[in-house]
Amino acid sequence: MTSPSLRILPAEPAAAYGGADGDVGLARVRPASAKPCIVALACVVLAGCGWYQAGYDPGRSGDNTTETHLGATNVAGIGEAWHADGIKFSTQPIVTGGLVLAWTDHCALPNCVYGIQALAPDSGAVRWTLPPDDLAVDWSLASDGTRFFVLRRLPGSFSSWVIDARSVADGSLLWTSDSVGQPKGALTVADGEVFAVGKLAAYAFDATTGKNLWAVITTQVAWQAVTVNGDTAFVGDGSNLIAVDAHSGHQRWITSDDFQFFYAMTKGSRVYASLRDDSTANAYDVATGRRLWQTTTPRTADPWMPLADTTGLYAPSDGTGTVTARDPATGALRWTWDQAGNLSISRVGQPAEANGVLYVAADTTRGPELFAVDAATGKTLHTITYTGSFIGSPVIWNGTVFIVVDETLHAYR
Secondary structure, three states, rough: OOOOOOOOOOOOOOOOOOOOOOOOOOOOOOOOOOOHHHHHHHHHHHHOOOOOOOOOOOOOOOOEEOOOOOOOOOOHHOOOOEEEOOEEEOOEEEEEOEEEEEEEEEEEEEOOOEEEEEEEEOOOOOOEEEEOOOOEEEEEEEEEOOEEEEEEEEEOOOOEEEEEEEEOOOOOOOEOOOOOOOOOOOOOEEEEEEEEEEOOEEEEEEEOOOEEEEEEEOOOOOOOOOOEEEEEEEEEEEOOOEEEOOOOEEEEOOOOOOEEEEEEEEEEEEEEEEEOOOOEEEEEEEOOOEEEEEEEEOOOOOOOOOOOHHHHHHHEEEEOOOEEEEEEOOEEEEEEEEEOOOOOOOOOOOOOEOOEEEEEEEEEEEEEEEEEEOOOOOEEEEEEEEEEOOOEEEEEOOOEEEEEEOOEEEOOO
């Protein structure tokens, strides 16, 4: 793959890398650090640092590995703790710095609010509100614990967007990035970097300063978000899955399957990718790009958007109203969660997981429902029925399940 010209930024010397034709980008290459391990340990001690971005972690695995309060033995006892009256939310929330953050672009009279809302996770009380100053802001927020990052459209432009970094404590502006063009997916935060996807490029920015570290030019329209596994970032350009060094942008490998890729998720030693036009899924080795296995689900399903823990791979299917569990090493089917015998499901969302429980939002003949499902067996442990349609995926943090239903944020514990 031959890449077009690329803006190269001043940087520390890059590490020696056997660059194949098509390698792009240059940025500082930082030494290995024990910081991620220290942070992970602190998260466990503090009962979970937060749910920092869509899909929980930089790999979009959807699995909160730090949750200890809520599990299979007590999830049946949860009920609504609060809901945010008068605020119409447009995205699923994130949890960071002891606050729940989400974006709203609607009014609910007489309490008309518009912008980013910061709520107390225990009560739903509003801690601060950030008006958008009449500028369009979209996509789910992302955070590193002290800062949060949001895409903002520049005045008078449809195709020129920037990233704003703001303080979690009070919403104050810290920096604004160079333009990322027209965004095609949510932001990703990993190891001091913020990743964005524009129409024909993926970008990495320094999370502290906003400096543009590298850009990978894609030959076709990029899709979804950058996903990150350790020091490897994955970028999709429509026909290829590209693995690059997360700190330099140097290409490591590229698939040769020539599929129309739609979505990628990574966990452990594998990266999983789905196709744009059906629910065919591929699993690749993170280090080499070798395809490990492939599976398909009915074409009536929406593109395959799975989550994964260390022992299972779980994927919803809108077309059949089911969730399947597969062996992540082989793709072999383990179980299917299917409520067809009890009720008809017209839509099932991307699940989330915490402490061995899958949380599945679905539109059913009884109305929208949130199911808690045992990840080991596929058995339904608890069901919550509500009014309206869900937005995004559930978020689980510190014994509480957050979900946006009919544009209202609900908390269950």
